[in-house]
Amino acid sequence: MNYRLSALGLPPYEGPPLDLTKAPYQVFVSSPNMDYIPDFSLDDQYVFVRKNGRFYTHDYTLWPQWYFEATKHLPFILRRPPAESLATHKLRLIWYDMTDTDFVREVGTIADVGRIRPEMVKELKRLRFELSDNIEALLLRLGNQPDEYRDMCYAQHGMMITSITLDCGPQSRLMTLLTFTAFQRYYLESLAFYEFYDKWNLRLVSASERLPVDTTIMGAVTCHLHVAQMFYQAGVPVWLFRAPYQLTSSIKVARMVAPLLEFDGLDNIVYPNTVCIMKSPPSAIRNKASQTLRVASVSIGPSAFEPRPGDFVPASCMLRLVFSMCKALIFYLNSFCITAWSFG
Numbered sequence: 001m002n003y004r005l006s007a008l009g010l011p012p013y014e015g016p017p018l019d020l021t022k023a024p025y026q027v028f029v030s031s032p033n034m035d036y037i038p039d040f041s042l043d044d045q046y047v048f049v050r051k052n053g054r055f056y057t058h059d060y061t062l063w064p065q066w067y068f069e070a071t072k073h074l075p076f077i078l079r080r081p082p083a084e085s086l087a088t089h090k091l092r093l094i095w096y097d098m099t100d101t102d103f104v105r106e107v108g109t110i111a112d113v114g115r116i117r118p119e120m121v122k123e124l125k126r127l128r129f130e131l132s133d134n135i136e137a138l139l140l141r142l143g144n145q146p147d148e149y150r151d152m153c154y155a156q157h158g159m160m161i162t163s164i165t166l167d168c169g170p171q172s173r174l175m176t177l178l179t180f181t182a183f184q185r186y187y188l189e190s191l192a193f194y195e196f197y198d199k200w201n202l203r204l205v206s207a208s209e210r211l212p213v214d215t216t217i218m219g220a221v222t223c224h225l226h227v228a229q230m231f232y233q234a235g236v237p238v239w240l241f242r243a244p245y246q247l248t249s250s251i252k253v254a255r256m257v258a259p260l261l262e263f264d265g266l267d268n269i270v271y272p273n274t275v276c277i278m279k280s281p282p283s284a285i286r287n288k289a290s291q292t293l294r295v296a297s298v299s300i301g302p303s304a305f306e307p308r309p310g311d312f313v314p315a316s317c318m319l320r321l322v323f324s325m326c327k328a329l330i331f332y333l334n335s336f337c338i339t340a341w342s343f344g
Helices: 118-142 146-168 173-206 225-234 317-335
Strands: 028-030 103-105 113-116 220-222 238-242
Touching (some): 103 173, 113 146, 118 173, 146 173, 220 225
Antiparallel strands (some): 028 238, 103 113
């Protein structure tokens, strides 16, 4: 792994000296309800924009993230469907990879700025209006508790702003791509919030018997046994890291598997001439790093900055984040820098 798991909840060993002839030398990962294990060694500490406008293993719409209470909705992100069924899926545009032909250059401009195809904008607006109506109906049903639902409203606002920007604001190719993928993330995040408060929240606290696993959602990674048990009981995909001394004879292993490398949408090629957004081990803040470019004045949701008990937030993390966001903002401004001539 590219970071210390002890900071993520792996308990320290406090017993007698280990008999290393009977214990594995390294941490091991298992799942009580999934038949594959992602290759978590691919996950490093450096967050970059990739060539497809996404963020590789740091993108919560592509890869299961470490569980933190401050981003408790991320395990319920809708997973990208298999390629054979994506073409007919009603939300296919939410996982669509933008191509050069989708960028329509603005007529009469001296710079390479433009927007996505009008039919794509129309479909995004339809999806946004439909989901926003569902969220508003849910808020009326749950009652007005702004502190409880502010992150959901924030994601909903981000979905609206990015949609309007794609419709009305010509941008460079890179910023058009980033705004498009930002909309996709805000949509999936808003949908995850909706599903969490509408269904999953009650399941997590009241499931009296184990529910079937829902493989259409992203799931989560953890070192905490109680978190793994909670998700297992509720039918949420979960992967559990354990230390060598936690391997006992009572553990039943159904089968050993090789780490899975291939995930639809993963692209590890860094977008040319872009900077590192942040460097950090997993945290609630890093879980939202893919929304730190401040596209159209939208930034990280407020709760992601608030450490909760058990969250790993290094003392220098906030300074690094501010510095990284300044660099990203400078790059954002440079992408819009167009020289204009005034003729008297």
